Amino acid sequence: MVVVPTERTSAGDPIRTLQLLWRDSTERRRGPRRGLSIDAVVRVATDIADAEGLDAVTMRRVAQELGVVPMTLYTYVPGKAELLDLMLDAAYAGMVHTDTTGQPWRRRVTALAEENTALFDLHPWAATISTSRPPLGPGQMMKYEHELSAFDGLGLDDVEMDDCLTYLLGFVQACARAASDAHTAHHDSAMNDQQWWEANAPLLARVFDEKAYPTAARVGAAAGAAHGSAYDPDHAYAFGLRRILDGFAGLIDDQPDNGGDSTRT
Amino acid sequence: MVVVPTERTSAGDPIRTLQLLWRDSTERRRGPRRGLSIDAVVRVATDIADAEGLDAVTMRRVAQELGVVPMTLYTYVPGKAELLDLMLDAAYAGMVHTDTTGQPWRRRVTALAEENTALFDLHPWAATISTSRPPLGPGQMMKYEHELSAFDGLGLDDVEMDDCLTYLLGFVQACARAASDAHTAHHDSAMNDQQWWEANAPLLARVFDEKAYPTAARVGAAAGAAHGSAYDPDHAYAFGLRRILDGFAGLIDDQPDNGGDSTRT
DNA sequence: CAGCAACATTGTACGAGGTACACTGTACAT
DNA sequence: ATGTACAGTGTACCTCGTACAATGTTGCTG
Numbered sequence: 001m002v003v004v005p006t007e008r009t010s011a012g013d014p015i016r017t018l019q020l021l022w023r024d025s026t027e028r029r030r031g032p033r034r035g036l037s038i039d040a041v042v043r044v045a046t047d048i049a050d051a052e053g054l055d056a057v058t059m060r061r062v063a064q065e066l067g068v069v070p071m072t073l074y075t076y077v078p079g080k081a082e083l084l085d086l087m088l089d090a091a092y093a094g095m096v097h098t099d100t101t102g103q104p105w106r107r108r109v110t111a112l113a114e115e116n117t118a119l120f121d122l123h124p125w126a127a128t129i130s131t132s133r134p135p136l137g138p139g140q141m142m143k144y145e146h147e148l149s150a151f152d153g154l155g156l157d158d159v160e161m162d163d164c165l166t167y168l169l170g171f172v173q174a175c176a177r178a179a180s181d182a183h184t185a186h187h188d189s190a191m192n193d194q195q196w197w198e199a200n201a202p203l204l205a206r207v208f209d210e211k212a213y214p215t216a217a218r219v220g221a222a223a224g225a226a227h228g229s230a231y232d233p234d235h236a237y238a239f240g241l242r243r244i245l246d247g248f249a250g251l252i253d254d255q256p257d258n259g260g261d262s263t264r265t
Numbered sequence: 266m267v268v269v270p271t272e273r274t275s276a277g278d279p280i281r282t283l284q285l286l287w288r289d290s291t292e293r294r295r296g297p298r299r300g301l302s303i304d305a306v307v308r309v310a311t312d313i314a315d316a317e318g319l320d321a322v323t324m325r326r327v328a329q330e331l332g333v334v335p336m337t338l339y340t341y342v343p344g345k346a347e348l349l350d351l352m353l354d355a356a357y358a359g360m361v362h363t364d365t366t367g368q369p370w371r372r373r374v375t376a377l378a379e380e381n382t383a384l385f386d387l388h389p390w391a392a393t394i395s396t397s398r399p400p401l402g403p404g405q406m407m408k409y410e411h412e413l414s415a416f417d418g419l420g421l422d423d424v425e426m427d428d429c430l431t432y433l434l435g436f437v438q439a440c441a442r443a444a445s446d447a448h449t450a451h452h453d454s455a456m457n458d459q460q461w462w463e464a465n466a467p468l469l470a471r472v473f474d475e476k477a478y479p480t481a482a483r484v485g486a487a488a489g490a491a492h493g494s495a496y497d498p499d500h501a502y503a504f505g506l507r508r509i510l511d512g513f514a515g516l517i518d519d520q521p522d523n524g525g526d527s528t529r530t
Numbered sequence: 531c532a533g534c535a536a537c538a539t540t541g542t543a544c545g546a547g548g549t550a551c552a553c554t555g556t557a558c559a560t
Numbered sequence: 561a562t563g564t565a566c567a568g569t570g571t572a573c574c575t576c577g578t579a580c581a582a583t584g585t586t587g588c589t590g
Binding site: 339 | 546547548549550551555556557558559
Binding site for chain 2: 014130199218242246
């Protein structure tokens with residue numbers, strides 16, 4: 001097994017982290033001039049993560065890329081935890097928010113899902129970071145404001161708006177995480193899905209009793225055949241998004257002045 | 266930031282892993298008798314993970330608990346990756362599967378969700394393991410067979426059955442992961458949600474411009490007040506499950522002989 | 531302008547974790 | 561009886577985050 005470190009945000013000193021996120025620095029620097037900047041550190045770390053995954057982001061590696069010694073980074077960032085917070089908030093800040101004001105709610109929700117999918121496309125590592133305490137930075141704020149507003153005016157109360165958004169984002173992140181996992185598995189096992197199945201098939205055929213698991217055998221075969229692999233991220237996303245929209249419909253379309261579900265695809 | 270290692274299943278030699286999962290050992294042992302057993306190793310590792318989280322499961326720790334030296338474990342298990350595979354499959358095998366044959370589909374699906382929630386309640390670490398290539402062991406097979414059969418006879422085709430199940434399980438796992446993350450965050454930051462907010466509030470008030478983020482401010486406050494915290498796992502689960510059932514309804518209730526959605530709660 | 535204090539940067543080093551490797555001893559098959 | 565396969569052990573290597581102390585630089589204060 002390969003250990004893929006899953007990091008967590010906001011594990012450092014909260015106040016210090018907030019100051020960093022909002023670049024709230026009191027500009028009274030007395031010592032030597034700084035050779036780098038927080039943004040440079042965050043940018044380089046993000047580039048590494050984008051290209052080689054979060055594992056590749058080590059303090060040593062980031063430092064090397066910047067031409068300094070590892071410990072130098074600690075004058076810019078209290079620790080790796082805060083660096084990840086900064087990376088994530090910067091990634092949020094870089095998202096393209098499409099304006100869907102006035103459009104049917106299904107299209108608005110779909111746009112949100114797509115924006116987040118695009119984020120995870122650009123920064124797959126972002127999906128693997130746990131955000132139970134999100135980085136309360138400017139990027140996160142803009143994102144939250146934008147995304148909530150997509151649910152505004154649909155007759156939902158405030159708590160429901162948050163619920164819907166959380167539910168949607170959880171789905172997109174779960175999809176992205178699965179896709180990212182599948183990609184990593186594929187990459188560092190030097191074995192694609194087909195090879196993996198072919199390697200497993202003979203022994204599996206011996207120990208697996210088709211009579212004991214009739215439904216599993218039938219459905220597993222059908223699903224595998226349908227998308228040439230055990231897991232098809234795109235298919236799971238498309239299926240899930242349709243379920244989500246239908247799931248929201250009961251909450252939204254019952255409301256007056258949302259025009260029914262005539263926008264259903 | 267605290268690094269919580271997120272492990273991955275099935276990263277070792279697939280054939281060897283399968284043999285271990287199915288306990289497919291050719292019994293020709295010539296040397297000294299073994300002092301332990303695979304099951305003992307798996308059991309101890311699971312106990313540690315249950316009690317202290319997946320981080321606490323190190324080869325050294327497991328060995329110590331068993332009264333042997335770390336390297337001894339490697340005669341039972343090729344590596345840590347395979348140990349986690351075995352732990353996960355054993356956890357699956359230990360699940361209680363309630364028989365809901367003949368019951369309305371909403372109840373059947375709800376039962377599935379509850380069974381999996383119970384799994385993650387018992388073994389929170391299980392939610393944090395990525396299973397893009399699931400351990401193809403007996404526990405997983407039984408689980409898959411049981412869970413698929415809940416979707417059987419509802420008029421879904423084979424691929425749809427798999428889609429629905431994958432979607433449902435993804436949701437429950439995402440919830441459990443979020444809950445587990447929240448719990449870890451709470452635990453090892455020595456700071457509960459309220460303290461965290463109180464620590465952040467003053468600075469946040471200074472940098473956060475309510476006028477710039479009106480919806481975020483309003484909804485965030487409402488959501489926070491509704492469930493005394495930024496994130497309420499139980500609430501998110503309940504909300505999400507209702508959405509899932511409504512989302513499935515379009516797929517299932519349109520079919521004949523499912524009795525409409527009279528079972529809707 | 532001198533000198534001090536704050537700060538940036540660096541080198542060294544520790545501890546945790548997975549596991550490779552060589553060695554010792556045991557028990558079964560011949 | 562003996563050799564071989566295998567269980568268990570001790571040592572050691574590598575990677576990673578980061579603590580600590582030393583060195584050098586800058587700007588503020590007198």
